[in-house]
Every structure is written in structure tokens, then in C-alpha cells.
Amino acid sequence: xxxxxxxxxxxxxxxxxxxxxxxxxxxxxxxxxxxxxxxxxxxxxxxxxxxxxxxxxxxxxxxxxxxxxxxxxxxxxxxxxxxxxxxxxxxxxxxxxxxxxxxxxxxxxxxxxxxxxxxxxxxxxxxxxxxxxxxxxxxxxxxxxxxxxxxxxxxxxxxxxxxxxxxxxxxxxxxxxxxxxxxxxxxxxxxxxxxxxxxxxxxxxxxxxxxxxxxxxxxxxxxxxxxxxxxxxxxxxxxxxxxxxxxxxxxxxxxxxxxxxxxxxxxxxxxxxxxxx
Amino acid sequence: xxxxxxxxxxxxxxxxxxxxxxxxxxxxxxxxxxxxxxxxxxxxxxxxxxxxxxxxxxxxxxxxxxxxxxxxxxxxxxxxxxxxxxxxxxxxxxxxxxxxxxxxxxxxxxxxxxxxxxxxxxxxxxxxxxxxxxxxxxxxxxxxxxxxxxxxxxxxxxxxxxxxxxxxxxxxxxxxxxxxxxxxxxxxxxxxxxxxxxxxxxxxxxxxxxxxxxxxxxxxxxxxxxxxxxxxxxxxxxxxxxxxxxxxxxxxxxxxxxxxxxxxxxxxxxxxxxxxxxxxxxx
Numbered sequence: 001x002x003x004x005x006x007x008x009x010x011x012x013x014x015x016x017x018x019x020x021x022x023x024x025x026x027x028x029x030x031x032x033x034x035x036x037x038x039x040x041x042x043x044x045x046x047x048x049x050x051x052x053x054x055x056x057x058x059x060x061x062x063x064x065x066x067x068x069x070x071x072x073x074x075x076x077x078x079x080x081x082x083x084x085x086x087x088x089x090x091x092x093x094x095x096x097x098x099x100x101x102x103x104x105x106x107x108x109x110x111x112x113x114x115x116x117x118x119x120x121x122x123x124x125x126x127x128x129x130x131x132x133x134x135x136x137x138x139x140x141x142x143x144x145x146x147x148x149x150x151x152x153x154x155x156x157x158x159x160x161x162x163x164x165x166x167x168x169x170x171x172x173x174x175x176x177x178x179x180x181x182x183x184x185x186x187x188x189x190x191x192x193x194x195x196x197x198x199x200x201x202x203x204x205x206x207x208x209x210x211x212x213x214x215x216x217x218x219x220x221x222x223x224x225x226x227x228x229x230x231x232x233x234x235x236x237x238x239x240x241x242x243x244x245x246x247x248x249x250x251x252x253x254x255x256x257x258x259x260x261x262x263x264x265x266x267x268x269x270x271x272x273x274x275x276x277x
Numbered sequence: 278x279x280x281x282x283x284x285x286x287x288x289x290x291x292x293x294x295x296x297x298x299x300x301x302x303x304x305x306x307x308x309x310x311x312x313x314x315x316x317x318x319x320x321x322x323x324x325x326x327x328x329x330x331x332x333x334x335x336x337x338x339x340x341x342x343x344x345x346x347x348x349x350x351x352x353x354x355x356x357x358x359x360x361x362x363x364x365x366x367x368x369x370x371x372x373x374x375x376x377x378x379x380x381x382x383x384x385x386x387x388x389x390x391x392x393x394x395x396x397x398x399x400x401x402x403x404x405x406x407x408x409x410x411x412x413x414x415x416x417x418x419x420x421x422x423x424x425x426x427x428x429x430x431x432x433x434x435x436x437x438x439x440x441x442x443x444x445x446x447x448x449x450x451x452x453x454x455x456x457x458x459x460x461x462x463x464x465x466x467x468x469x470x471x472x473x474x475x476x477x478x479x480x481x482x483x484x485x486x487x488x489x490x491x492x493x494x495x496x497x498x499x500x501x502x503x504x505x506x507x508x509x510x511x512x513x514x515x516x517x518x519x520x521x522x523x524x525x526x527x528x529x530x531x532x533x534x535x536x537x538x539x540x541x542x543x544x545x546x547x548x549x550x551x552x553x554x555x556x557x558x559x560x
Contacts, residue, residue, distance in 0.1 A: 009455035018450060018494050021515055025489040161492075270328035272491040274290050 008170045008216055012178035015171075016054070019163045023055035026161050027136050029277035034135035038122055038156070039063030039090065040193060041078030043185055044140040044164060047172055050086055050179040051163045052138050058087035062133055066122045068194075069096040075193050081182045091129070095121040115194035119155025127158070136160040144169040144208060147215050148241070149248020150200070156192075157251060168216060169208040206237055214241050279414045282307035282315045283520040285499045285512055287488030290324035291334055297322065297342045300357060303519065304349050310521050314354040314414050318445050318486035319386075319422050320370060322359040325447035326490045331400040335362035343373075343380065350375035354412055358421070358445055360401070361385065367402035372421050372445050374410050382410030384419035388427050394449065394493065397423075407433040415440035415526070418479070422446040431473050436544055440529050441480035442473055448485050450496035450515065463498045467508075475506030478532050478539070480524055487517050504532040 027033065035052040039045050045063075052061045063086075065079045076092075083090035099121045103109055109117070126137050139159025141151050143166050151157040164172060169190070176186050190200040190208070201207050214237065217228045225242060229235045257266045284303040289295045300317065307315040319325070322342055323334045336343055336359050346355050354376040361371035361383070373383035385404025389397035407430045410417045418434025418441070425431070425444045434442060452461025459467075466483065474481040481502040486495045500511040501522045510522050533539060554560050 005455040011453045011455055011457055014453045014460060017515060018453070021494055022489055022492060025494075026492065271330065272290060272326050272328065274326075274491050275330070276292075277290065 006170065006174075008168055008212055009174060010167075010171050012175050015167075015175060016051070016178065019051050020055045023051060023138070023161060023163055026274070027056070029274055030136065030160075032134065032136045034060045034062070034133060035138045036062045036064065036126060036130045036133050036135040037138040037140060037159075038126055039065055039079040039082060040140075041065075041075035041082065041185065042188075042190060042193075043172055043176055043181075044142055044145075044190075045079075046082045046181050046185050047176050047179065048138050048140045048164055049082060049088060050176075050181060053086045053088055059089075060135075061086070061088040062129070062135060063088050063090050064126060064129060065090065065092045066095050066125055067092070068094075068099055068118050068121075070196055071193050072191075072196070078182075078185050078188070082185055085180075085182050093125050093129075095125065098124075111195055115192065116152045116155060118194055119152035123155050123158045138162070139164065141165060142167050142169055142172050144211050144215060146252060147219065147245050147248075148204065148211060149244065149251045150204065151251065153251045168212040170212045206241075210237060211241060214238050215245070218242065218245075278526060279314060279524045280310070280312045281414075281482060281501075281522055281524055282310060282312040283482060283484040283499045283501070283512075283522075284315055284317050284321075285484060285487055285497050285518050285520070286317060286321060287495075287517050288318070288321050288324045288486060290490055291327060291330040292324070293322060293334055293336075293342055296324070297345060300346065300355075301349065304353060304355060306519065307521070308353050310519075312353065312521055314356070314412075316356040316443060316445065316482060316484045317358060318484050319372065319447040320358045320360065321445075321486070322357060324490065325486070325495070326493070327360065328396065328400060331360050331368055335360040335368045337362045337364075338380075346375045347379050351378045354414055356417075356419070356443055356445065363402075368400070369404055370397065370401045370421060371404075372419050372443075374412060374417065374419070374443075376412055381412060382408070382417075382419075384408070384410070384421065384424075386421035386424060387430060388423040390423040409434060409437040409439050414524075417441055417443045418477075419443045419445070422448060425469055425473065431477050435477040435479070435539065436542065438539065439477070439479050440526075441482055441524070442477060444470070444473075444481060444483045446483065446485040448496050449493045460496055460498075462496050466496075466498060467500065470500055470502045471506045471508070474502040474504055476538070478504045478536070479529060480504055480509075484520075487515055504529050 049063055063083050099118050130137050137159045139162030141157050142164045145151050191198050214233050217223045228238050259267050263269050356374045358372045361369045369385035371383050371385050373380050387404045389403050391398035416439045418439035420430050450460050470481045484499045487497040497515045499520050501509040503509050512518050512520050
């Protein structure tokens with residue numbers, strides 16, 4: 001513990017309490033006591049799994065590794081380390097034949113399309129497996145990722161409950177240390193592992209430290225672009241992040257419904273998701 | 278001495294039947310603990326983020342659950358919250374006190390909260406007055422959640438000489454910065470309770486709900502603060518529970534004797550200045 005906390009540091013004990021309650025209460029309302037989630041070997045799914053294990057009990061949580069043939073074998077090793085450390089059950093479904101069954105008919109699909117197909121295959125596996133497991137799908141998208149839209153719609157972003165959605169990447173790392181997750185998972189560079197050598201920061205073109213700092217100033221502290229630049233962030237980067245955040249709003253919303261009648265789903269049919277629970 | 282139970286419950290969203298049963302169970306527990314009064318959180322009969330459910334769960338005067346609370350109040354005073362449908366069709370976020378088998382008074386939330394995650398002014402009509410409620414246990418000034426964040430209600434209740442501010446909330450937990458032992462939202466609430474108690478020289482009875490609606494966890498943290506601003510009791514954590522406290526009925530008099538704030542208050546000065554500001558178009 002350093003004397004001066006990072007501005008984004010949280011009281012992780014309280015965060016853990018809140019998130020465990022959230023997972024427990026919301027699952028209970030829908031009649032679930034079990035969770036299933038994709039375990040990639042990365043930090044986000046490790047933290048979600050650790051929270052789920054605390055909320056439901058390790059024996060009630062299923063982690064699923066879903067490698068594609070180009071996925072790094074090291075990721076699988078890390079997923080095994082996480083599952084062993086948490087004591088949760090680990091399953092493996094190789095999505096290569098599933099994804100390739102489709103992709104072989106689409107030889108021109110570029111890296112983005114191929115990555116999206118893989119992410120959506122994983123969604124299909126998790127939602128299908130959740131039925132016999134009688135488990136809710138727990139999400140792993142953090143706030144940085146949600147705000148930047150750095151995820152696949154209906155793919156890795158799909159879930160029933162997301163305990164990480166209000167945590168910046170910095171805070172996910174901080175929580176991971178608090179939860180005692182394996183060092184090697186915390187320390188490795190984040191990657192979507194959709195193609196060889198991919199790293200999040202390489203693909204985004206800026207670091208998580210930059211994204212977190214700028215997003216926090218804009219979103220949480222409600223500073224203007226000029227004010228964020230005045231804090232010392234490069235204007236071009238701030239503007240790029242603002243543009244990206246707005247351009248990806250569609251991923252954070254349900255589909256648009258064309259209004260015709262007096263009362264329309266998503267417009268003026270206003271009930272919580274917890275309606276009747 | 279009055280023994281009061283603050284019921285930090287987890288109401289179900291939009292389920293009047295389930296919530297009434299929860300009230301009945303809490304009332305029975307309070308009675309068994311020797312309490313003469315029990316207070317529930319804001320919208321305790323309905324749940325909080327109601328949106329379009331407001332119109333579906335709103336209760337007209339004397340409707341079933343309210344009638345039941347009235348019956349239950351024959352040997353214990355009950356403060357509870359519901360969506361009140363007025364005769365003219367307006368629906369209020371109301372907190373009423375039942376005693377000796379009837380509703381003895383109700384406060385319609387004045388400061389509806391409509392920013393950030395809140396949308397109350399869309400779903401409720403705003404109350405337009407702060408009036409003390411006379412109970413056999415003393416004079417109560419009811420403030421519903423955001424009402425406590427404005428000076429007007431607590432000041433008018435101070436002028437009315439209430440013995441206690443009854444502050445009922447459905448306040449979400451938020452703000453978890455490092456270096457703070459508690460939630461930012463709880464710290465702010467505590468600051469307000471302590472100041473309100475010290476400035477009005479009344480007890481503050483704060484009862485907040487717990488549970489979770491669509492990912493929003495309610496912060497609990499119910500508390501009792503004495504008329505000198507010192508904490509008498511609090512509930513730790515975010516779990517359902519109850520705070521049973523004995524309110525010292527002599528304390529208000531003793532604190533006000535030592536420091537006669539009400540005697541030295543200048544409400545006429547405020548009224549003159551308000552009129553002047555209104556004349557200048559600055560209100």
C-alpha cells in the first residue's frame with residue numbers, strides 16, 4: 001500500500017461487499033444460485049469468477065475455457081491456474097470447429113469479422129451451457145471496455161449480470177490484487193487473444209492508464225474536454241476517446257424500436273428488468 | 278423513554294402483498310422487543326424504482342394495506358411509506374404515521390429527486406408543505422430522503438419545535454474511494470444527520486432500505502442521532518436488520534435549555550428578506 005493512493009483507487013473491501021451482494025440478490029430474484037462464465041485466462045474473467053465464487057460458493061460456479069485454434073496455449077494455462085486458485089469447476093469447449101464451420105464459407109472475412117464470429121460462438125456456448133447448469137451467465141466487461149465499445153455486440157458483451165461494468169481497468173487490477181488472484185494473471189498484458197500477438201493496448205492505440213484517466217475525468221468527474229486537456233492529457237487523444245465513446249453508444253443500448261403506438265417497448269414502457277421479481 | 282425500532286428492510290419491487298407481510302413480521306418483532314413505535318424506509322410498501330409501476334401500486338386513502346397498517350397500529354405507532362393516490366389523481370411519494378388504529382398524519386415528499394439515476398418528478402407529484410405530525414410519542418417532522426438535503430424542511434420543523442426528525446430513505450450506495458472507511462454516500466448522510474440534529478436540536482431517526490433493484494444496491498446505514506448531534510446508534514453494513522433504541526424524552530428540553538437556538542431564531546427576518554427577494558424577482 002503506497003501512502004498516496006492512485007486517484008482511481010477504491011476501497012476494495014467495500015467494493016467486494018457491494019458486488020457480492022449485487023450478484024447474490026439479483027440471481028436470487030431470478031431463481032438462480034449458480035453462475036457460469038467464460039474463463040479466458042485474463043484478468044477480467046478472473047475477477048468476475050472470484051466474485052461469483054464468493055457470492056454463490058466456488059462449487060456453484062462453472063468456468064468455461066473456449067479456445068480457438070489460434071488462441072495462445074498460455075491463456076489456457078492461466079485459466080487453469082485461476083480455476084484452481086478459486087476452486088471452481090473448469091470446463092473446456094474448443095470453438096474451432098464451430099467457428100470454422102462458418103468461417104470456411106467466408107474466406108474473405110477479415111480479422112475483425114473473424115474475431116467477432118469467435119466472440120459470438122463463445123456467447124452461444126455459454127448461453128447453451130447455462131441451461132443444463134441452471135446457471136446465470138456472468139459478464140466480464142469492465143467500464144473502460146464498455147465506454148470505449150471495445151467488445152463484440154452480442155458476443156463477449158452478452159451476459160445476465162455484469163459485476164465489473166462500473167470498474168475501470170485500473171480498478172479491476174486493484175480488485176484482483178485484493179481478491180488474491182494469481183500474480184501471473186494480474187501482471188500479464190491484457191489481450192482479447194483473438195489473433196496471435198494481439199494486445200488490447202496495441203490494438204486500441206493508447207494505454208489503459210490513458211483511457212482510464214481520461215474517461216474518469218470526463219464521465220465521473222464531468223469535466224469538459226478543455227478541462228481534461230488542462231489536466232495534462234493530449235488533446236488529440238482526449239478527442240479520440242470522446243469520439244469513440246459516442247460512436248459506440250449503440251453497443252450499450254437495446255436495439256432501436258420504431259415508435260408507432262401509444263406505448264412502446266424501450267420508449268415509454270418503463271419497467272425495471274427486476275419487474276415482478 | 279420511547280422505544281423505537283427502525284426497520285432496515287428489503288422491500289420487493291411493486292409487490293404490495295409481499296411487502297405488507299414483511300411489515301407485519303417486522304411489527305411483530307418490534308412489539309416483542311417492547312418497541313412503542315416502528316419506522317420503515319421510504320416507499321416501504323412498494324419498492325423504489327417503480328417507474329410505470331407507480332400508477333399500478335398507488336393506494337387511495339384507506340385501501341387494503343393502509344387499512345391493515347391502521348389496524349396494526351392499535352398498540353404500536355407505525356411509520357411507513359407508499360405511493361399515495363389522491364382524489365384528484367395525483368400520486369405522491371408519501372410517508373404516513375399510523376397510531377391508535379388510524380392514520381394520524383402523512384407527509385408528501387416535497388423534494389422529488391430527478392437527476393442522475395433518479396426520475397421521481399416524472400412519476401410523482403410533489404408535496405407542497407412541511408407540517409409536523411403530533412403523536413403520543415412526541416412531535417415528528419417527517420422528511421423523505423431528498424427532503425433532508427434541503428434546509429427548508431428541517432428549518433420549518435425546527436420552528437415547529439419537533440422532538441424528532443423522522444428521515445426515511447431509499448438511498449443507493451455509491452462512491453467507494455480508497456482511503457475512506459465507509460461509502461461516500463453514507464459519509465454524506467452522516468454529515469447531514471449530525472448537522473440536522475445539532476441545528477434543530479431534535480433527534481434524527483434515519484431509516485434507509487437495503488437490497489438491490491436493477492444493479493443498484495441500497496445503502497442501509499440507518500442511524501439515530503441525539504439532539505446535540507452525537508450518534509446514539511447505527512446499523513453497520515448493507516444487510517437487513519433493525520435498530521431498537523430508547524429515545525430519552527428529556528434530552529430535547531435539556532439541550533434546548535443549555536443552548537436556546539429556537540429562542541434566538543429570527544423567522545420574521547427571514548420572511549422579510551424572502552419577500553424582498555421575491556419583490557426583486559430573485560426567488
